[in-house]
Amino acid sequence: MAITMVANPSNQAAKPRWADVDDDNDDYLLPPRKVIGPDANGIKKVIEYKLNHENKLVRVSKTYRVRKFVTNARKHVVERRAWRKFGDAVDEDVGVRLTMTSVEDVFLDRHMPYGSKGEEPKKSQSSQNEEGSGVLQVCRNCGRKGDHWTARCPYKDLNQPNESFPDTSDVTSVKDVKKGAYVPPSRRGGEKSKGSDMRRGTEENSVRVTNLSEDTREADLNELCSTFGPVTRTYVSNDQRTGTCRGFGFVNFVNRADAEKAIKVLNGYGYDNLILHVEWAAPRTK
Amino acid sequence: MRPILMKGHERPLTFLKYNRDGDLLFSCAKDHTPTVWFADNGERLGTYRGHNGAVWCCDVSRDSKRLITASADQTAKLWDVQKGAELFTFKFDSPAKSVDLGVGDKLVVITTDPFMGLPSAIHVKRISGDPSEQSDESVLTIKGPQGRINRAVWGPLNRTIISAGEDAVVRIWDSETGKLLLESDKETGHKKTITSLAKSSDGSHFLTGSLDKSAKLWDIRSLELIKTYKTERPVNAVTLSPVLDHVVLGGGQDASSVTTTDHRAGKFEAKFYHKILEEEIGGVKGHFGPINALAFNPDGKSFSSGGEDGYVRLHHFDQDYFNIRI
Numbered sequence: 001m002a003i004t005m006v007a008n009p010s011n012q013a014a015k016p017r018w019a020d021v022d023d024d025n026d027d028y029l030l031p032p033r034k035v036i037g038p039d040a041n042g043i044k045k046v047i048e049y050k051l052n053h054e055n056k057l058v059r060v061s062k063t064y065r066v067r068k069f070v071t072n073a074r075k076h077v078v079e080r081r082a083w084r085k086f087g088d089a090v091d092e093d094v095g096v097r098l099t100m101t102s103v104e105d106v107f108l109d110r111h112m113p114y115g116s117k118g119e120e121p122k123k124s125q126s127s128q129n130e131e132g133s134g135v136l137q138v139c140r141n142c143g144r145k146g147d148h149w150t151a152r153c154p155y156k157d158l159n160q161p162n163e164s165f166p167d168t169s170d171v172t173s174v175k176d177v178k179k180g181a182y183v184p185p186s187r188r189g190g191e192k193s194k195g196s197d198m199r200r201g202t203e204e205n206s207v208r209v210t211n212l213s214e215d216t217r218e219a220d221l222n223e224l225c226s227t228f229g230p231v232t233r234t235y236v237s238n239d240q241r242t243g244t245c246r247g248f249g250f251v252n253f254v255n256r257a258d259a260e261k262a263i264k265v266l267n268g269y270g271y272d273n274l275i276l277h278v279e280w281a282a283p284r285t286k
Numbered sequence: 287m288r289p290i291l292m293k294g295h296e297r298p299l300t301f302l303k304y305n306r307d308g309d310l311l312f313s314c315a316k317d318h319t320p321t322v323w324f325a326d327n328g329e330r331l332g333t334y335r336g337h338n339g340a341v342w343c344c345d346v347s348r349d350s351k352r353l354i355t356a357s358a359d360q361t362a363k364l365w366d367v368q369k370g371a372e373l374f375t376f377k378f379d380s381p382a383k384s385v386d387l388g389v390g391d392k393l394v395v396i397t398t399d400p401f402m403g404l405p406s407a408i409h410v411k412r413i414s415g416d417p418s419e420q421s422d423e424s425v426l427t428i429k430g431p432q433g434r435i436n437r438a439v440w441g442p443l444n445r446t447i448i449s450a451g452e453d454a455v456v457r458i459w460d461s462e463t464g465k466l467l468l469e470s471d472k473e474t475g476h477k478k479t480i481t482s483l484a485k486s487s488d489g490s491h492f493l494t495g496s497l498d499k500s501a502k503l504w505d506i507r508s509l510e511l512i513k514t515y516k517t518e519r520p521v522n523a524v525t526l527s528p529v530l531d532h533v534v535l536g537g538g539q540d541a542s543s544v545t546t547t548d549h550r551a552g553k554f555e556a557k558f559y560h561k562i563l564e565e566e567i568g569g570v571k572g573h574f575g576p577i578n579a580l581a582f583n584p585d586g587k588s589f590s591s592g593g594e595d596g597y598v599r600l601h602h603f604d605q606d607y608f609n610i611r612i
Binding site for chain 1: 287288289290291292293294307309310319321323324327328329330331332333334335349350368369370555558567568569570571572599601603604605606607609610611
């Protein structure tokens, strides 16, 4: 017994594994690799076939965008590129660790839309006095105004589950709840429970603007819509390649009434020789 | 854009300079070792070892062969850019603060700080083509301004020298005779120390940044005040875009109060302003301390900033930046 057990593994090692042989044999059964393009837009498609672990034929199609960059390098620049490292940089390992690419994207923050020049916050304050805090800073997560931005919402984790099932109107006021009784995290603190309602409210205050002209920018849309009331967010969809507007954008108003007014006035409004189409944005699919 | 972070210096940055082709970036810091980087990927090419004090300023010749650095060790050194070898040392009796090569790279203006009873001075030296024939002698020495001269640069055709410093006055001197030609007006000029001075790419005007929380644009010939850019923090560094009408201001609160406040409140952004409209365009955040140095790549497609935090951040602009319309 003992002898056969030793012999077996050595036999296997000498012979190629049956699985490997099979794979090789199957290769010519597969349809050939196909390459389409690159076309005028530089789109290249590669279609390959292979067998997956269940021995089923799988088609793998990959789409590439081929881009050519032409750089005119000066003679001296090319020469300098080949220069030997010197000084402390000779130690290559150290040099590699010195340079790193930031993982976070940094943008040129344009926090003041043009034409508004800082008087906007004041304007919104006066129109919003009934809200108490009356600022543009509205947390889309918990609905608090003037306390923090959405990204810094301290109740981020608490309110998350709410997203999955929209709360019905049976919000029990915290005052009714006896001390010691269990209060779900989303109901803790009266303002917060109201907040989750308000959050849905602000989400609904999103207005979709379509038929925008190609050179519309976020600042333009902001300028157009901020006349109706405080705006928390403007977004204009831009083509990644050309940087021009793709023809639609979204505006979030703080107040629903302002959004309604904007829709009423701006729908059918001629803007940049095009007629705008303004409507409520479709609610996010849950 | 994803900035490239270069952590080659252990102490605060003091100055950044691109060569003319924009492929090399020279950085000076308080840690005695000026460093050269490839400006496209931020790779370190080499260091220039030899100074024994903070390096305040540098300039590189048009052909990118010679580097000159000014240091607090009371010297200015001439280097071979490629090898990192020290070619010559100009010795002074007080710390050297700024250095600028004139058109043709034959003349250099070096400023020295007031030190041990000596007043601040502007020295003009001749650079010889062959380093072995280099002499230490000054062609011209200008004395007069009170306090430190933070920056002195050449005017058009090397005919004038423009200086600015702690006395908040911009002065234009005759580079032949050393006579004071023009002086900025006390009324319209800066109210506090001028920290930085940068010429436009065509050399027709220049920008000064001051601790009085403003930057001013001047005509290089008439010293006429053209524009004023107001900001809410002291300006430590300024630069101008060579392709767009943008100026960049860098600054932040005093180093002493940095640690006591949140970095978000410190306003350590590089602020972009429209050169003509004087309006703020936006800011680029990232540094954990005040920005001490700014430089625009001569191709206008990237800029770098050096901070009190010891980092150089190299920003290559996205296409968005060039689409900004006002």
